[in-house]
Amino acid sequence: METMVCPMGGVATRLYSALTQTSSSSPLPLPPPQTPTDTNLDPAFCQGQKASPVCPPDPAELLRQCEEALGDRPPRLHRTFTRLNDGDGIPGSSVRVMQWNILAQALGEGLDSFVQCPPEALSWSRRKYLILEEILTYRPHILCLQEVDHYYDTLQPVLAGLGYSGNFCPKPWSPCLDVEGNNGPDGCALFFDQSRYEFIDSVNIRLSAMRIPTNQVAVVTMLRCRSTGRCVCVVVTHLKARSGWEWLRSAQGSDLLRHLQNLVQKHAGDPAVAPSSDIPLFVCGDFNAVPTEEVYRRFATSPLCLDSAYKKLSQGGLTEPQYTTWKIRPTGECCTTLDYIWYSQDTVRVDTVLDMPTEEQIGPNRLPSFSYPSDHLSLVCDFSFKEKE
Template sequence: YRRAPAPSLATLHTASAAAGAATFRLLQWNILAQALGTHADNFVKCPPEALHWSTRRFRIMEEILTHSPDIVCLQEVDHYSLFERVLGVQGYEGLFIPKPDSPCIYLPENSGPDGCALFYRTSKFQLVEHHSRILEIWRVQSNQVALLVTLRELQSQRELTVLTTHLKARKGALLTSLRNEQGKDLLQFLEQHRHGRPAIVCGDMNAEPVEPVYATLTQSHQPSLSSAYATVNDGHEPPYSTWKIRGDGETKHNLDYVLYTDEGSSALQVLGALDHPKEEDLGPGRAPSFSCPSDHFSLVCDFALPPLKRPPF
């Protein structure tokens, strides 16, 4: 099995938090919707038993809980009520926003639409407010959604805004352009609700770092966002965050990101990030598999919140 147990991140560890700074761990993961994984993706090298929900649900929960994150951001969630129950007894509360016309609902044996979910540990964070958005492309609603949650860290009383999303999939010039428009809409949505707070924007962006949406998200002036995995790796994104074999061949891409505000009073500090599984850990069938329940790998990052300028009285 590929991952080191919580609380220490085994690899890509970079920095220590300033004395007294509040720290937290975030896990970002496209968990692979059960309906899509079994009836749409055509993972030809994955043993069918590894795709059974009776197997995958335990492996997904195990991976989340092993890392003991304080915030969990998930995409392709088509069994939200199960996550709510299981993570609920582990001390988390969550929110869910389904896609308006999820492809899952057209597939056999589906369990409803897939969407984005966010969970937070209630002993660490208190919910301040939450908003959701159907992302717009040239002012027209698309089939992609974003969930934005503002949390208050209980020890420091520092507030943090977290936005999670799953941008439009598929290749081609038009789709590249659509994703870029969704990225612009995402930033507007963030700015509408962030009010200068430190923020994290994470999700499956379905875009390699060379795509325009990556530059849109990381190079716009307001807010200034950096990618956590690039920060801990001398400015380089990992070579892949998903690696799979479908009927039409093998694909290996870096599509999933944890972006964070990096400037001024809203600057978060990245303390470490967990490396993705190596080729030898994945085996010839790549992912999903018995050891990796999704075709995407989980991103796990430790952050320090910026200190408040004055005591919270």
């Protein structure tokens, strides 16, 4: 399956100009969003999400301008979709979901120490085009991002011009703030295409472990598909990093699952949201956990009936990819799977999955690089609603 970019008419010059004017040291022009809560799910702030669908500029033209700005960089990673089904689900219900840890600018240039990556490849003046290029290439309907520290000055205004609405939740104690010249805290961001989805509700959650608030967060958003009227609940999160913190990731995952179970129970049967109890879930995130960790098993065995979409690439659909991140730090090389798209297997099916680039494509210096802006690879899947039995 070839990748698609959906032209919609209009002019992208203003967006291109906005990109060229941003810098890694520019201040945040807007006040921060609501403080994440560690209470049960309640209605959260809504800044413009209920606006009518807009006709965005031509993303194909903006993609061309990004490629032009990047000049003679090495070829971008060529990835193809694996088709699993012929899209015979409910007509008009296809949804493309993208999950991606984009690498916080302050961390990439500072604390993460990518010793094999040239400093020029880590500059925001290059990476912002590569990040936007990746998004424009796959044109997701729902976009879930981690390590976002350029939300207000780049991602939000550019994606809003393309018809997306977004929510952002910063980490309470972001490590980005310890880096000189930082652009504010990093956090999780969730965007959705307003032409396809109507906003219903959203909340930012500060994840807890044994009732103690932690530094990790999640954004939970309820949407209604405009063509089918079906509702979906989308979650983006980023769990605690590093070896030795497996117990904390497990506790954070349990806390998030508890929130989601409460949400499903809260909205089940509500005519304003979902007339039945079938509210599909998409849980996207950098879990910082390999598939053998307890937090993975908690999601795989949850009463919410979740499955991991990227297992579909394996023989028999039983195992995760060999890697979703591949980097070299002073401590050595790290090639492993940490990122996932979980979905409700009883109500949603996977139609296509974007494959992983080969070791040869990634190159000996691994990620990030002049070809790719993050140490994590994006995950992209097409889903459709199953017919009710």
